[in-house]
Amino acid sequence: xxxxxxxxxxxxxxxxxxxxxxxxxxxxxxxxxxxxxxxxxxxxxxxxxxxxxxxxxxxxxxxxxxxxxxxxxxxxxxxxxxxxxxxxxxxxxxxxxxxxxxxxxxxxxxxxxxxxxxxxxxxxxxxxxxxxxxxxxxxxxxxxxxxxxxxxxxxxxxxxxxxxxxxxxxxxxxxxxxxxxxxxxxxxxxxxxxxxxxxxxxxxxxxxxxxxxxxxxxxxxxxxxxxxxxxxxxxxxxxxxxxxxxxxxxxxxxxxxxxxxxxxxxxxxxxxxxxxxxxxxxxxxxxxxxxxxxxxxxxxxxxxxxxxxxxxxxxxxxxxxxxxxxxxxxxxxxxxxxxxxxxxxxxxxxxxxxxxxxxxxxxxxxxxxxxxxxxxxxxxxxxxxxxxxxxxxxxxxxxxxxx
Numbered sequence: 001x002x003x004x005x006x007x008x009x010x011x012x013x014x015x016x017x018x019x020x021x022x023x024x025x026x027x028x029x030x031x032x033x034x035x036x037x038x039x040x041x042x043x044x045x046x047x048x049x050x051x052x053x054x055x056x057x058x059x060x061x062x063x064x065x066x067x068x069x070x071x072x073x074x075x076x077x078x079x080x081x082x083x084x085x086x087x088x089x090x091x092x093x094x095x096x097x098x099x100x101x102x103x104x105x106x107x108x109x110x111x112x113x114x115x116x117x118x119x120x121x122x123x124x125x126x127x128x129x130x131x132x133x134x135x136x137x138x139x140x141x142x143x144x145x146x147x148x149x150x151x152x153x154x155x156x157x158x159x160x161x162x163x164x165x166x167x168x169x170x171x172x173x174x175x176x177x178x179x180x181x182x183x184x185x186x187x188x189x190x191x192x193x194x195x196x197x198x199x200x201x202x203x204x205x206x207x208x209x210x211x212x213x214x215x216x217x218x219x220x221x222x223x224x225x226x227x228x229x230x231x232x233x234x235x236x237x238x239x240x241x242x243x244x245x246x247x248x249x250x251x252x253x254x255x256x257x258x259x260x261x262x263x264x265x266x267x268x269x270x271x272x273x274x275x276x277x278x279x280x281x282x283x284x285x286x287x288x289x290x291x292x293x294x295x296x297x298x299x300x301x302x303x304x305x306x307x308x309x310x311x312x313x314x315x316x317x318x319x320x321x322x323x324x325x326x327x328x329x330x331x332x333x334x335x336x337x338x339x340x341x342x343x344x345x346x347x348x349x350x351x352x353x354x355x356x357x358x359x360x361x362x363x364x365x366x367x368x369x370x371x372x373x374x375x376x377x378x379x380x381x382x383x384x385x386x387x388x389x390x391x392x393x394x395x396x397x398x399x400x401x402x403x
Contacts, residue, residue: 002067003035006048007157007183010094010198012037014084017052019075030068031055031075037085040067043197044118045097048090053081089122090198091205092229096125098155098187098200099209099227102148103127105191106141108172115173116220126224133221138211145209152204153188157195160184166194207231278313286321293326294392296399299348302328303392305385311339315375318343322372327395329359331384338363338378348372349402358394362387 002020005012017033031052040062041047047060055071062068075081097120104115107129117128133141159181160166166174166182173193185195187203200206207228214223226234242253249259293300302321309317309332318330322345332339342352342359352374360367360376363384367376 001065002033004067005035005037006039006198007159010090010157011201013087013090014082016080017083019077019079019081022075022077024074025070027072028058029055029071029074031071032066032068033083036060036067036069037083038067038069039085039090039198043097043195044100045093045120045197046122048085050083050085052083053079055081093120094198094200095206095228096120096226096230097195097197098203099145099149099206099225100125100127101185101187101191101193101195101199102145102203102206103141103209103211103223103225104193105172105187106144106148107133107137110141110144111137113221117222123230124224124226126222128217128220128222130220132216132219133214133223135214138214138223142209142211148187148190149203149206149209151189152202153190154202155199156186156188157199158184158186210234279316282313282317282320285317289317289321289328290323290326294396296327296396297402298325299399299402300326301392301395301399302326302330303388303395304329305331305333305388307333309339310334311341311375314339314341315343315373317341319373327355327399329388329391329395331363331388333381333384336379336381338365338381338384340365340367340376340378342369342374342376344372355395359391362391 005015015035015037017035019031020034021032023030038048038050038057038060040060042062049059050057052069052071052075055073055075057069057071059070060067100118104127107113111133113129113131113133115127116130119126161180163180163182166184169184169192171193172191175194178194182194183196184192185199186192208231209225209227210231211223211225212234214221242256245256245260246253249256251259289302289304293302314330314332318328318341321328322343324345325347326345327348328343330341340359340363342356344352351370352372353368353370356368356374356376363376363378364380365376365378368374
């Protein structure tokens with residue numbers, strides 16, 4: 001069985017290893033070594049990557065107690081190769097995982113919230129807690145976790161030879177189904193739990209712990225957090241974005257939130273004013289549309305193409321324009337699409353659902369409705385006016401024959 005050097009020293013980055021087996025897997029190969037510094041995927045943490053001699057190690061897994069290194073070329077059985085992990089990747093993952101221990105302990109110690117799920121990706125990490133936690137509680141737990149970081153406490157992995165020894169420990173979390181020797185990771189004066197992954201040797205290596213997001217999840221709470229360099233990159237990006245906004249508003253960074261709120265309030269007031277003006281304008285436009293409606297027996301047909309009118313205003317205009325026994329079909333070229341609304345007034349003999357298929361076909365669009373109102377859209381704008389005239393002629397002919 002492969003000797004697991006990462007269990008003894010999480011900071012060991014290289015060693016000389018003997019190749020015990022090399023099995024082809026498609027275009028790649030699975031290699032087993034006599035000893036390894038490569039951590040296999042497990043415990044919520046991705047595997048290490050790196051090099052075995054000239055071979056690239058893309059993934060490492062444990063299966064039936066053996067560790068397999070997936071490489072891009074064959075290695076001779078019996079050969080001694082230089083094994084070297086990608087240290088930047090390993091250290092980043094250790095920062096996140098050790099930070100997870102401190103966060104999980106902090107939530108458990110302060111609010112009796114237990115970690116029931118942990119996912120560590122290459123760009124984010126999440127913890128699932130078994131109960132709801134408030135924003136204020138998150139801030140309190142985050143602060144406690146960082147205080148453990150600032151104390152630069154030792155992080156120690158210890159192996160126990162029996163389940164009885166482990167059960168006697170004051171563990172925050174005890175994974176079931178483990179076979180001795182059982183690995184326990186402890187932070188002096190803080191967390192103690194079963195864990196198989198490499199961790200920082202002292203909490204100060206974590207740098208900082210930052211909870212970026214929280215959401216309800218399966219009756220509890222899922223938090224997203226960042227540690228170390230990930231937290232620094234996040235804060236730097238947010239700081240730079242805040243600087244851009246501050247320059248945009250010609251204010252200090254501290255005043256950006258107030259400036260954005262004022263802009264939002266002003267925009268809301270302008271939108272309200274715009275809606276009121278549009279409603280008034282629709283009234284005048286409706287009068288003109290009714291005056292130019294085509295006669296179709298005892299019914300009238302309005303068919304008109306406008307530009308830059310959004311769906312909400314187009315709908316309002318079509319309905320306002322519909323007088324008694326009137327059919328209104330309005331089209332609008334807006335944001336690279338063709339919007340259309342079909343509306344009828346009181347005393348009109350047909351349901352719009354009977355007429356909409358002809359409109360959709362002529363405009364190469366999709367839409368529907370029933371009763372007195374239908375709406376649709378089309379990605380085809382060219383030829384809209386010609387298509388509108390054809391639909392208008394069709395409606396006039398059909399309604400002229402309607403009794």
